[in-house]
Amino acid sequence: MSDAFSSLPDVDAACAAQAAAHLDTLTKPPGSLGRLEPLAVQLAGIRGESFPRVSPPGVLVFAADHGIAAEGVSAFPQSVTAQMVANFVAGGAAINVFARQIGARLEVIDVGVASVVSGAGVVDEKVRAGTGNFAVEDAMTRGEAMQAIGVGQRAAERAVEAGCRCLIVGEMGIANTSASSALLAVLTGRPVAELVGRGTGIDDAGLVRKRAVIEAAIAARAPDADDPLGVLASLGGLEIAAIAGAFMEGAARRVPLLVDGFIATVAALLACRLAPELRDYLIFAHRSHEAGHGEALAALEASPLLDLELRLGEGSGAALAFALLEAACRMLSEMATFETAGISAGPA
Ligand SMILES: O=C(O)c1ccc[n+]([C@@H]2O[C@H](COP(=O)([O-])O)[C@@H](O)[C@H]2O)c1
Ligand SMILES: Cc1cc2nc[nH]c2cc1C
8 A cells, every 4th residue: 555645656648648649540530539539548648558448447435424414414314324335235226236337346435434334245444433523623633534544545455456447436424515515615715605515405494504504614623725634634524535545546556536426526636635646547427416516626627527417426426437438448449440441541
């Protein structure tokens, strides 16, 4: 496992250039496969292969609870986190369905669920039983934040050592849109009101309360925006820290990283503040329906592949976008060239 904040390898510019040159020999007008083309070039650079492969993918779902749930900021009770973890290991959640569809290795990691999780198959890496309520105290200590980052790093390491060539990283945690909005507000300096959404579906009155709780909590905790680990410890979530760690370890191992929705994008932003070279390894799967996601994407200058109005989390949008990565690889390796197909290359 790499050091959490060690510098990451540069992407391989030579392989990326070879892939770009090969793309223009394929039997299609140059550029006609649109965004699939720069995607293939990015994958070649990340993998260090001019004909990259991304299968099999690995799905990591990090689950944790949030003390801020006590403020009534979610449409669902905290107990749903543990119940959904049981559903993940039983194979019945959306991410299970989509992971099976793409032949992914799936791991469910308890990094901080409040209750004891039942069900064989959960990786027990609980750092603590849920965060503190950041309306009244820091969510966690810096040491706990580092431990949770380490949980994510080890999960990515296991997936890559098991042969996964792409990581799809998701989460489950009631109230984690509140933690994510708070983190995003501090990291970007944007007003909380622009970044708070309905999460699992709170009503209008709940949304007003959620905004007020997050605004007051940020004022009370007053973290230093130039200290990303301190911001994470003050306002964050254990699964958010673990996602950041998984991204850093995946990049260290030259694996493309599919970023899911709002929470995963905020984790990616935080990880980029800790290790800016990470940005080149990230592929943004989809634009979530959650209100703050646009600002999170803008902060990373990211343009996601899909917009399906998803707002589930779990890694579901990233699993759906994986088919496009596979298509980009197959385009490079399987399409005929103008020469092999005997087709005139230039305009008539
Ligand atoms: O990924 C997203 O864009 C997303 C948007 C809204 C909600 N979620 C999921 O819903 C839960 C958090 O919502 P909430 O209302 O409890 O803060 C958590 O388990 C997330 O996986 C996920
Ligand atoms: C049922 C349910 C499933 C979820 N999956 C991710 N977040 C979730 C939140 C709820 C409430």
